[in-house]
Amino acid sequence: MALGAGKRAQILDGAVQAFQEDGFAGTSMDRVAARAQVSKRTVYNHFESKEVLFRAILDLMVEKVRHTLSLAYDSARPIKEQLYELGWTEGRLFVDPDFMRMARMVIGETMRDPILAEEMNKRMEYKAVFHAFMEAAHADGTLIAPNPTLAAEQFIGLLKTRGFWPVVFSGQAVDQDEMEDIVNDAVTLFLNTYGIGER
Amino acid sequence: MALGAGKRAQILDGAVQAFQEDGFAGTSMDRVAARAQVSKRTVYNHFESKEVLFRAILDLMVEKVRHTLSLAYDSARPIKEQLYELGWTEGRLFVDPDFMRMARMVIGETMRDPILAEEMNKRMEYKAVFHAFMEAAHADGTLIAPNPTLAAEQFIGLLKTRGFWPVVFSGQAVDQDEMEDIVNDAVTLFLNTYGIGER
DNA sequence: CTTGTAAACTGCACGGTGTAGTATAGGTAT
């Protein structure tokens, strides 16, 4: 039992690495097994096919995102502080090399299949958290964001443009300090438009 | 000659379609030939290998970007108007379905190879145009952007987050009117931080 | 600590299939 679970994780990790290097179609199951330091038969004992293995990785990623991404608006706390936290909610993922490796692989493969990409987007509830936050802050009067969808997208864009996409392509994860800057700059720029007071 | 050139374009177009659907490794040269409505031998007469065919597509894309993306700062014209144009310089690409199809394919394949991705980024001189613009505007005093790299990245982020990435995943190109909004919103938000006057 | 046993794992060989790239024989326009 404990043994079985260990191998399973090994295989998933090896598969992410292998798929990442040569793509889903470009990777042989022999290679996956080699990366995972496991016999090919064991791979097939855990995952009945290459396709099933791939879907298992998708599931893993969805769970990680859903688990990490969550923040409800709280009217008792200053908006700037909360925006900062909202930014870090996403930033935590960008700083995690494991996650980024997985994201890189998944994005490359899902891009080909718009239906799958859409399904993943929905399952992760990605933008919903940001949207809900903007809406609540607007209703509370701490942000002037009559179009919360737009505000959410712009905020996300500011974070991703420096913290996500470059990493996806370079493979070089952003470190803590860099992410700090990215979040701070995003919050500043954002508040200059959507904030209500001091400037 | 004229005939040969026609076939070449057909093949490139077919290859982009085929690679887009099933990826580089997942697509057979027979399929490429079928998509292009050309015999397989003809494909090999124009491109000595699958790899060479792929590189030719990359070259095509680089050229398209470099050709489209260009705008020098002009101190004689209002900054807002110029930013709007700068946004559209990129927006023109996002609105072009041909380009987006190609971009989608290329991104999916280059993502696997950080070295290739970096090479492409360099060859396209993507951010350089924006960077140079911000720097010139700052020097001219029409923008307060002491960090032109940051300003350029943020501006690009605002455009891409709505005009590029969703399209890359959905395959559904943004139309003229939508792009108009995207550019306008980006310019507005941007000027609220980096502009010097009227708000 | 020894022994027994069931589950999980290894390593390897194998069938069937798909693919990159070549070869060949002939067609068609200029």
Add this chain to the structure above:
DNA sequence: ATACCTATACTACACCGTGCAGTTTACAAG
């Protein structure tokens, strides 16, 4: 008659997924 094309068959190889004989591991009972 030259240059490019089609159609098809072929070679050599890699890969998915399975089968199987034998080994390792976890762990309970003596």
